[in-house]
Amino acid sequence: MNPRVLEISTSLIRRVSSLKRPSSIDLGLGEPSLMPNLAHFDAAMEFVREHGARYTPNAGDPELREMIARHYAYPGRGQAENVCVNVGSQEAMYAALLALLDPANDELLIVEPTFPSYAKMATLHGVTVRGVAMSESDDFAIDAERIADAMGERTRAIVLCSPCNPTGRAISADQAASLVRALERRGGEIALIHDEIYREQHFGERVDLARLYPQSIAINSLSKSNALTGLRLGWSIGPEAFIAQAIKVHAWIASCTDAFAQRVAMHVFASNAVEEHAGWYRARQPQIIAALRESGLRFIVPDGAFYACVRLPDGMDSLATALALAEERDVIAIPGIAFGACFEGWLRLSWVAPLDDFREGLARIATFRTAA
Amino acid sequence: MNPRVLEISTSLIRRVSSLKRPSSIDLGLGEPSLMPNLAHFDAAMEFVREHGARYTPNAGDPELREMIARHYAYPGRGQAENVCVNVGSQEAMYAALLALLDPANDELLIVEPTFPSYAKMATLHGVTVRGVAMSESDDFAIDAERIADAMGERTRAIVLCSPCNPTGRAISADQAASLVRALERRGGEIALIHDEIYREQHFGERVDLARLYPQSIAINSLSKSNALTGLRLGWSIGPEAFIAQAIKVHAWIASCTDAFAQRVAMHVFASNAVEEHAGWYRARQPQIIAALRESGLRFIVPDGAFYACVRLPDGMDSLATALALAEERDVIAIPGIAFGACFEGWLRLSWVAPLDDFREGLARIATFRTAA
Numbered sequence: 158m159n160p161r162v163l164e165i166s167t168s169l170i171r172r173v174s175s176l177k178r179p180s181s182i183d184l185g186l187g188e189p190s191l192m193p194n195l196a197h198f199d200a201a202m203e204f205v206r207e208h209g210a211r212y213t214p215n216a217g218d219p220e221l222r223e224m225i226a227r228h229y230a231y232p233g234r235g236q237a238e239n240v241c242v243n244v245g246s247q248e249a250m251y252a253a254l255l256a257l258l259d260p261a262n263d264e265l266l267i268v269e270p271t272f273p274s275y276a277k278m279a280t281l282h283g284v285t286v287r288g289v290a291m292s293e294s295d296d297f298a299i300d301a302e303r304i305a306d307a308m309g310e311r312t313r314a315i316v317l318c319s320p321c322n323p324t325g326r327a328i329s330a331d332q333a334a335s336l337v338r339a340l341e342r343r344g345g346e347i348a349l350i351h352d353e354i355y356r357e358q359h360f361g362e363r364v365d366l367a368r369l370y371p372q373s374i375a376i377n378s379l380s381k382s383n384a385l386t387g388l389r390l391g392w393s394i395g396p397e398a399f400i401a402q403a404i405k406v407h408a409w410i411a412s413c414t415d416a417f418a419q420r421v422a423m424h425v426f427a428s429n430a431v432e433e434h435a436g437w438y439r440a441r442q443p444q445i446i447a448a449l450r451e452s453g454l455r456f457i458v459p460d461g462a463f464y465a466c467v468r469l470p471d472g473m474d475s476l477a478t479a480l481a482l483a484e485e486r487d488v489i490a491i492p493g494i495a496f497g498a499c500f501e502g503w504l505r506l507s508w509v510a511p512l513d514d515f516r517e518g519l520a521r522i523a524t525f526r527t528a529a
Numbered sequence: 530m531n532p533r534v535l536e537i538s539t540s541l542i543r544r545v546s547s548l549k550r551p552s553s554i555d556l557g558l559g560e561p562s563l564m565p566n567l568a569h570f571d572a573a574m575e576f577v578r579e580h581g582a583r584y585t586p587n588a589g590d591p592e593l594r595e596m597i598a599r600h601y602a603y604p605g606r607g608q609a610e611n612v613c614v615n616v617g618s619q620e621a622m623y624a625a626l627l628a629l630l631d632p633a634n635d636e637l638l639i640v641e642p643t644f645p646s647y648a649k650m651a652t653l654h655g656v657t658v659r660g661v662a663m664s665e666s667d668d669f670a671i672d673a674e675r676i677a678d679a680m681g682e683r684t685r686a687i688v689l690c691s692p693c694n695p696t697g698r699a700i701s702a703d704q705a706a707s708l709v710r711a712l713e714r715r716g717g718e719i720a721l722i723h724d725e726i727y728r729e730q731h732f733g734e735r736v737d738l739a740r741l742y743p744q745s746i747a748i749n750s751l752s753k754s755n756a757l758t759g760l761r762l763g764w765s766i767g768p769e770a771f772i773a774q775a776i777k778v779h780a781w782i783a784s785c786t787d788a789f790a791q792r793v794a795m796h797v798f799a800s801n802a803v804e805e806h807a808g809w810y811r812a813r814q815p816q817i818i819a820a821l822r823e824s825g826l827r828f829i830v831p832d833g834a835f836y837a838c839v840r841l842p843d844g845m846d847s848l849a850t851a852l853a854l855a856e857e858r859d860v861i862a863i864p865g866i867a868f869g870a871c872f873e874g875w876l877r878l879s880w881v882a883p884l885d886d887f888r889e890g891l892a893r894i895a896t897f898r899t900a901a
Contacts, residue, residue, distance in 0.1 A: 158628060159630055161631075162778055171587075187584075193581050193582055198574060198582075205567070211758055212559075212560055213759065244620075244782075244787075247781075247783055248783050251781065255531060255534060256530065259530070281627070281778070282654070283632075384581060386582070387581070387583045387584055387788025388787055389783060389784070389788075402530055405539065406534055409619075410616075412617055415759065416760070417760060418790075
């Protein structure tokens with residue numbers, strides 16, 4: 158067996174989520190609770206009835222690649238050749254890291270707190286990984302100076318999830334400009350991978366890093382925007398020279414992305430439906446903030462995504478608390494430690510559950526906190 | 530950029546296939562020309578209408594895993610825990626190689642001629658790869674003694690595609706028994722990965738290596754059996770300790786396989802339809818052999834799969850010939866060199882095209898041969 162695979166532990170998120178009972182208030186969910194628009198599926202079915210379900214080119218159907226490129230219209234990235242269609246944003250990230258980073262020489266810098274899989278993917282390939290922690294005192298705002306200070310000589314790529322899973326913080330226009338200046342001082346030798354999977358759940362001014370920095374790669378999918386997590390349809394958008402290498406990796410891994418899913422995606426883009434659920438999240442966010450205020454817990458105001466993070470009292474271990482909450486209070490919440498050491502002491506709560514469930518979950522956490 | 534990705538060339542198969550014109554006789558196709566049974570899609574649509582398209586567990590829906598395990602009923606591998614549901618057999622192979630092989634110490638042995646992606650996947654991960662060539666004089670029959678002789682001290686896995694792409698040869702019961710004896714002399718330290726993707730297109734006595742050797746891993750998909758290449762639904766079946774590691778790799782790469790595709794697969798297994806197209810191939814094979822005999826070309830009698838391989842006259846380069854055939858005779862055929870040095874001088878012809886097209890393609894190749 159490969160020791161790199163053996164060594165990496167299974168997911169804390171999955172461990173806590175597995176404690177869910179039918180009665181549980183589930184604030185652990187990392188996926189929308191909305192139903193997808195079935196019109197997209199009907200269109201895909203119509204195609205399959207006529208044409209079956211055959212291989213597409215490795216990089217995806219050229220028409221879909223072009224639709225994606227044109228929809229986002231990132232400068233210098235407006236053509237089909239700038240897009241690789243992947244098995245969700247997860248495989249898009251995997252292919253990007255593999256294509257970009259030389260395990261013998263390069264280092265990946267990850268902005269924390271963050272979803273744990275980026276580091277696991279890189280470690281699996283022997284790439285050195287370093288995290289740069291945002292500051293708790295600043296509610297984990299994305300801080301360009303901290304990122305710039307952490308860039309090492311061997312840093313060749315940075316992964317930034319904005320809006321962020323778990324914190325919900327999004328990079329501001331000022332901080333983005335400052336980050337780009339720092340990257341340009343390095344002569345463009347560092348790729349900036351923007352995981353923009355919560356782009357369509359953004360409540361403030363949207364910052365597309367791909368509009369600001371030529372060596373940036375945008376990764377996204379239909380999972381969160383259109384409640385299609387199970388469909389596994391994502392993509393990367395980047396410079397053509399990068400995409401050509403990412404396609405090779407993608408071809409070896411998966412040959413191509415599911416042709417049925419690609420047809421669903423083509424209908425989403427053709428009907429201009431990428432933001433069809435955005436209004437629901439925008440309407441829900443102030444209600445969530447009100448509920449958080451009522452709870453008395455310290456919380457981070459989310460700029461985007463569908464997570465709210467609350468602080469445990471000092472000294473309370475986030476994993477032990479999450480396990481106890483599941484067992485004793487029937488609430489599923491994800492421990493901060495799953496997202497990096499800097500997020501210890503926090504819990505991530507998803508707010509796609511019914512609002513009353515979210516309020517009840519918060520109340521149980523607040524009581525548990527007092528009782529602890 | 531990762532030099533391992535930059536170095537690996539793009540596919541010769543894709544290069545030749547890209548020369549196809551609307552008028553071409555296409556004998557290059559690596560996928561069925563039959564239409565899939567739409568009942569499987571209708572069942573998946575019914576599920577999506579009620580439940581949407583949400584994440585499944587990383588390893589796949591437990592019910593599908595169990596259906597697959599029970600259908601094949603390989604000894605000691607009859608439970609859901611023995612199955613990982615993957616993004617086609619391609620990603621199943623990728624995850625298996627990554628989980629099994631330590632790049633620092635282990636070597637992969639590949640039985641040739643063979644589909645080129647196994648070697649590319651392993652090379653990408655820094656795993657040493659060695660090929661063991663079957664003998665042309667024996668029409669590339671799968672020869673256990675040659676494989677056993679090639680096992681090195683560091684060999685930790687062997688990949689064997691049977692029925693074989695490209696040759697169509699399948700391992701015989703005698704040769705399988707002899708191979709297992711050689712593997713057992715090594716104390717079971719070598720995993721035998723049986724790519725059995727053409728299992729349902731097998732015209733002789735079927736040999737399931739997973740019934741004979743405990744350290745074997747069976748990889749398959751619905752792509753060829755049910756004309757669902759575009760669906761990207763495959764799996765690996767193996768010992769639980771292996772599957773547990775393969776699931777980790779799969780989770781990092783893809784999170785899970787498309788939930789819609791999993792529902793299609795559940796209907797295939799629930800309706801016992803894995804062999805629904807097998808009769809078509811069985812009926813076609815003797816007609817193909819008759820056409821090959823008529824052509825006057827030297828050919829290999831296929832035991833399985835849907836390929837027929839023909840020998841070019843000595844001294845004719847397979848790639849140059851394939852390119853010239855496409856340009857001058859409007860026939861797409863895959864050059865043997867794409868499958869390993871030992872297959873230089875041969876062409877792989879797929880026989881899923883209409884029978885008259887296959888005959889006409891053969892006639893053009895035979896003439897070209899005479900003219901060369």
